[in-house]
Amino acid sequence: MKLKAQEQSEKTALITGSASGIGYQLAYIFASENYNLVLVDRNEFKLLEVADNLKEKFHILVKTIVKDLSISTSPEEIFTELQETGIHVDILVNNAGFGTYGLFNETSLKSELEMLQVNLVCLTHLTKLFLKDMVKRGKGKILNVASAAAFQPGPLMAVYFATKAYVLSFSEAIANELEGTGVTVTVLCPGSTVSEFHERTGMADSKLVKGQKMMDAETVALIGYDALMRGKTIVIPGLLNKIFAKSVRFFPRNLVTKVVRSMQENK
Template identity: 75%
Template structure:
């Protein structure tokens, strides 16, 4: 763990997957809004650069934690490091996540188990650890990054879509449980977003993405940030994404699945 500057009397936001994409853009927004930051990512080089940039530009207290969230002990280690440093987390942003593309019977099991750990187990574990103190203090915010994929099954990304459905359901449920506690939960469900995500998953040539203009990560982050500050529970950036998310309830599930399969295919 590395700390670049101790700023006093500011709230602190912890962001996972903060070295790029939506996570980085959210970190920029929190920094500009005068939050101290705890940035978590496995890319330590990028975290150091980001911390230096934020310290110079905003004067924030930035703590960087280099951690592979696919390792089961990572959430406890993060929590313990922050407790030892006496850093209280006021806002938890569970942004880290990745996908695996392909037919389930052909994809790599080890990669999918790591994805379950990052997308689902780590998110749940971190929420459990930090939420208890938030409830005791009577204030706090949690932003969980799901996806428009959460609203339907996803052939060719079966496990990824399922993890996002879990995040949506989990977030809605605990948001309800927390009513009246002073703690709020927001779940951000973006559609396809311009980032390195699609190249990593190998689906950049799918019908869903090829030749299509995607929303940029900064816009998605700004929409999610505003929703978090307004204590909204579910936010879906983009009119078409909202329409599609709402329309699936009126279409037979087997037809929805076939449509998603067609969109996910690369030919």
């Protein structure tokens, strides 16, 4: 079933990386709040399964867009498809992202270039495309998912940490620019979260992950959603994550980098 312009609910949220993890939990929350959804992910099977479940449970309209966001043309294709169907996006959630683990001189250049495209370029591109219409209408919200990794350098995940630092800085800057427009930008900076992320990156045996109690994706999503609705700019779930993120500024950068390196290493 195609989602047509503003049928039933008049609110629509677009969520990238919505087939699992934090993205899925955010989709569930928005659906429970009677938002129509545009769900974007490259995993077609999981995406369709999620869409069917949410439609059946909450009686909302869901449009699925299967896209590999590491391909540079994907953001424009998503935007054009929604323009052609007359769907206005009220809330944009840039959640899609991934990481690689290992020494920079040994990791895959191809994977890291794709990571830059997904974590950084695609997020910027989608924000640019959808923000103009939000400002024109005088309302809208954007949630960019960064990480607690955004606050310090990350040896063994150098490129990933750097992409999240960009997301944090970019989000803070445009949040300031948009004051008074009716549009808000929130950046969600979770610490280690229970998901498939650590297995995919190969860091499941690191000191940061193995044997550690991590926040679940549902809790992170709820905290992010609440902050988004309140128009808060930065949200860091978890007291220890907040303390670490705010304390790094008081220590020498080389010491912080060494501590992060120690935490990232395998046991």
